[in-house]
Amino acid sequence: MFAETRTEEKTFFGHPRGLATLFGTEMWERFSWYGLRAILATFMAASPAASGLGLSQQTATALVGVYGALIYLVALPGGWIADRILGARRAVLWGGFIIMCGHISMAIPVNGGAFVALGLLLIITGTGLLKPNISAMVGKLYPEDEDARRDAGFSIFYLGINIGAFAAPLVVGWLASGDRWHLGFSAAAVGMALGLWQYAAGRRHLRGAGDAPGHRLTPRERRRFATAAAGAAVAVAGALALWAASGTFSLGAFSLVVTLLIVAVPVGYFAYILLGSHNLTEDERSGMKAYIWLFTAAAVFWMLYDLAPTVLLFFAQDRTDLSLFGFGITAATTQAFNPLFIAILVPVFAALWVKLGNRVTAPHKFAFALFMNGLSFVVMALAAKLAEQGRISVWWLVLVYLVQVFGELALSPVGLSITTRLAPAAFKGQMLGVWFIAIAVGDAVGGQTARLRDYVSEPMYFLTLALIALAAGALMFAFVPRLNRLMREHHQEEAAAGSPPA
Known part of the structure; x- marks a missing residue:
């Protein structure tokens, strides 16, 4: 080694x-x-x-x-x-x-x-x-x-x-x-x-990497931070205590409230950037408008994709014959399919994107990712329909995860790169964390979709999510020319300013 x-x-x-x-x-x-x-x-x-x-x-x-x-x-x-x-x-x-x-x-x-x-x-x-x-x-x-x-x-x-x-x-x-x-x-x-x-x-062996803070707070700033953090913790604890005392607290309601707060974070952040006076150029504004589309598409993607450890895990447990090549497996084992396919396919997709070059842009890749996610849930809807007659082969889930990984390898590697490229100069550092907020929004909203199960059948639940992803993919694909223009304008402004694209 x-x-x-x-x-x-x-x-x-x-x-x-x-x-x-x-x-x-x-x-x-x-x-x-x-x-x-x-x-x-x-x-x-x-x-x-x-x-x-x-x-x-x-x-x-x-x-x-x-x-x-x-x-x-x-x-x-x-x-x-x-x-x-x-x-x-x-x-x-x-x-x-x-x-x-x-x-x-x-x-x-x-x-x-x-x-x-x-x-x-x-x-x-x-x-x-x-x-x-x-x-x-x-x-x-x-x-x-x-x-x-x-x-x-x-x-x-x-x-x-x-x-x-x-x-x-x-x-x-x-x-x-x-x-x-x-x-x-x-x-x-x-x-x-x-x-x-x-x-x-x-x-x-780290040679001092990360030993010191990059911008250490002054003693006064540390006191202010400690006071603010303590105040926020007391406020949250107090609000939860009052909610519990009211007799209306439930885990389901708690998860819904937290989801709404998480969704509010990017809404407020993007409004702050675009509506505030931050000396943004018109090209930076066009870049942010394009990024909001990509951010929303990513959130929809993760909304379905990260149902793997919940909805798809329950399906494996309750609806499939947990056996591969004649060997019994646990429901949790199905969670290993995804990283296995990623490890196998990363080199393939890396070579593919190099070969396609600039003919396939970030909006194209995001649209493709949404189509793959939607297709995977069409497969899930069919599997759920067959499972109404009894347990089905776990190979259905293998197929679902394979199709989803096609989508992930089109979207995930592009996320941080496009975030850095489209971020206004005043928000370069902060925007690197915004990509992860898209995943947070998708995970939170995806968890809430399980409420649909109280109103529709399991096949219809999967088909509904599939249609959402397919519609989002179609919309993204239809707006590819417009998004490419917005991104190209922003890229040209960066080039004129002498900063290479990220």
């Missing part, structure tokens, strides 16, 4: 040794995240007799959707805290420790949801500190002028993500089978503990 450079310094596949430290940390963190994700919804919906929480599948879907949304939403304050207070290195360390404590809380084998709620809150908090900052540290391992080598380093880093994402459902799902949920949660805690150990042991 390691080779010697000309200066006798050990490297990791020809890259800085610190990449191995961050690779392993991220792999184990993703193992813990995807392991929990693979069993969380089914645990929530399992009866108390089966050591579950006894929630309805609709409520479990909504809560998991909100949980996933908050994971992405807290990346914004997590990056800010690292940049202003902790530094990336300590933010990752504390984030991993808090995540581990969250999984330990969930692993405590007691009845009720108190430790589960505490665990999820800790995992959300810790992920906000770890996830955005460990990626930033990868970039800091390389000199400024080594762009190509840095890009290759990120490719290796993301390989760790897919390894963790693939292994987690297999291991955690197997351990949690037979209603041993807390054993599965324990495996996720052990995974994060291993990641922390590797991170601490390999600290010396």
Whole structure:
């Protein structure tokens, strides 16, 4: 695995040794995240007799959707805290420790949801500190002028993500089978503990990357931040207490309120950019108008795509014959199909986009992604109709995930790139986090779609979501010329200003 450079310094596949430290940390963190994700919804919906929480599948879907949304939403304050207070290195360390404590809380084998709620809150908090900052540290391992080598380093880093994402459902799902949920949660805690150990042991190889905050707060600013954070925490706790005391609180209503708040974030943010006086040029405004279309398309995409750990997981559990090549599998195992297909198809799509070049633009790719997502749910509608006669082959889900991955590889790699390219100069740094808000909106709204199950049949539910995605894809495709003009105008303004496109 390691080779010697000309200066006798050990490297990791020809890259800085610190990449191995961050690779392993991220792999184990993703193992813990995807392991929990693979069993969380089914645990929530399992009866108390089966050591579950006894929630309805609709409520479990909504809560998991909100949980996933908050994971992405807290990346914004997590990056800010690292940049202003902790530094990336300590933010990752504390984030991993808090995540581990969250999984330990969930692993405590007691009845009720108190430790589960505490665990999820800790995992959300810790992920906000770890996830955005460990990626930033990868970039800091390389000199400024080594762009190509840095890009290759990120490719290796993301390989760790897919390894963790693939292994987690297999291991955690197997351990949690037979209603041993807390054993599965324990495996996720052990995974994060291993990641922390590797991170601490390999600290010396990071060469000081992320040691200091980029823009450290002054003592006065830190006091103001602490006061504001404490005030916000007290306000939220007070509001929840009053809501509970009123007797109208329910988990379903709570998930709906949080979803509405999450949706309000990008609406308010885009209104702030376009309606405020920020000295935006007309070309920057045209770029933002195009980006709002792409942002909305991405949110619709993730609304369907991230139903994998909830609606599709329940379908695997209740409607399919869990057997592959004659071997029995768990419902959680189906969550490993996606990362497996991604690992196989990434090189194929990378070569395809190079071959197609500028003939296929970002709006084209987003429209294609929506069509693929819609097509996958047409397949789900057909599978659900067949399942009304009895359990069907799990190969239907294999097909669904394969089609969805075609869409993801058309949309996901483009997201951050197009965000950077279209962001106004005054908002370059902030806009990098906006892409993750699209995922948060999609996850939160997707969780709420389970409410439709109270009014329509399962095949009609899947077909309704398919039609939403297909209609969004058709609309996006129809507006490709207009969006290309808006983006081209913005690109030309960047070129005239002397800044190369991102």
